[in-house]
Amino acid sequence: MVKLVKTATEFELSPTLAANEMVKSRRAEGKKAYHMGFGESPFPVPERLKNALKSAVDRKEYLPTAGLPELCETVAAYYKDKAGLDISKFDVLVAPGSKLILYALQMAIEGDLLMPDPSWVSYKPQARMLKTAVIMVPTTLDEKGYHIDPEELRKVIKQARSEGKNPSKLILNYPSNPTGLTIQEDELKALAKVCVEEDILIISDEIYGFVSFDGVYRTIAQYAPTHTAITTGLSKHLSLGGWRVGVGFIPKAVDGLQSLLRNIASETWSCVPAPIQQAVIEAYKGHEDIEQHIQQCTDIHALMNKYIAKGLRSLDIHAPEPQGAFYNYPNFEKHRAALAKSGIKTSKDLAGALLKDYSLAALPGTAFGAEPEVLTLRLSGCDYDGQTALKAYQGGAALNEAFIEKYAPRVKESIETFERFIANISDKSKAA
Ligand SMILES: Cc1ncc(COP(=O)(O)O)c(C=O)c1O
Known part of the structure; x- marks a missing residue:
């Protein structure tokens, strides 16, 4: 059988x-x-993107595993402009959805996953598929947002270490699915400090970053650029989930991480379909x-x-x-x-x-x-x-x-x- x-x-x-x-x-x-x-x-789908996809149908070649170079450059410039990201500290990775980047990151970073309670549905099953242990981090929710007490986080990390576990990566998502709340700037700063001091890589799921009701794009990468990998894409703010466009900003400071992710990509998904990559360049040009x-x-x-x-x-x-x-x-x-x-x-x-x-x-x-x-x-x-x-x-x-x-x-x-x-x-x- x-x-x-x-x-x-x-x-x-x-x-x-x-x-x-x-x-x-x-x-x-x-x-x-x-x-x-x-x-x-x-x-x-916005008309401009429909037209761009129509004009890109003849592209049929495999593209570089990290993404079409023109797309990677345009995406980097967009995040520098709109999110204030210091893109000189990151490499760009384009993948068929941010979900696969999240999975590849979990695969690439050895050790146990720190995961806030509550968190998006797929982080834990992904960890289980990779036989990674999950350590829960408590949160509170109120009118100011979604809170993780930095000292509580440090306590969870230390407690896990004292039990022989190896917490090495923390997933954060803000604005968040499921809460609809975000983490305020001063709290991101304090969490970044703990993660740098404890040498924890932050996987910052910023897929809702531009669906922010106060118009502010927040990223913890600003406070911990050496310890943050960002995942994002076009599924939420442009409602393009089925186009499967995910983007990662991979910290250059983590030696070998981008090349490991490229290897994972080359042995699995190869690349995002060429017409899609060509078309979505237009999503990142800042057109009015x-x-x-x-x-x-x-x-x-x-x-x-x-x-x-x-x-x-x-x-x-x-x-x-x-x-x-x-x-x-x-x-x-x-x-x-x-x-x-x-x-x-x-x-x-x-x-x-x-x-x-x-x-x-x-x-x-x-x-x-x-x-x-x-x-x-x-x-x-x-x-x-x-x-x-x-x-x-x-x-x-x-x-x-x-x-x-x-x-x-x-x-x-x-x-x-x-x-x-x-x-x-x-x-x-x-x-x-
Ligand atoms: C919090 C969160 N992260 C990641 C994803 C994955 O999005 P995608 O793979 O379409 O980029 C979703 C989609 O539902 C989500 O809600």
């Missing part, structure tokens, strides 16, 4: 994809469903129309996700105002007693009840590393027609509640669904 490797059999279908499939099948049956489970930015498109999409993400947070807060659910990306990560702790009376004791129970009884797909906090009994969900605010919404905004429509009602009715109805859910839970609890 053909046997599967043990690590591979541990994986469920990625929870985001599972929620996606359930919503699809409900809608195929003509039933209503609210999709807060899948975080895909809904906006269309592209920059405007990014800003407009970010404005709409801010409207939707702040609206969701406000609606949840009015129901006594902990939901700090989002600062970036397209998510909320509410905590239902205040309703724990009432929820328990309906048999809801874990985040999986909570997501299950919403899906089964309210046709609302959300992801449980466990998918992001939270303990089962922590009553958190990740909600994504992308369930609307991005093309129509963007066109309306470009046409002068104001971004307010009427906009949501007209162009994102399911987002509004999702909040009404939560209102019904909380009311029903409370009624049941009182009746019991």
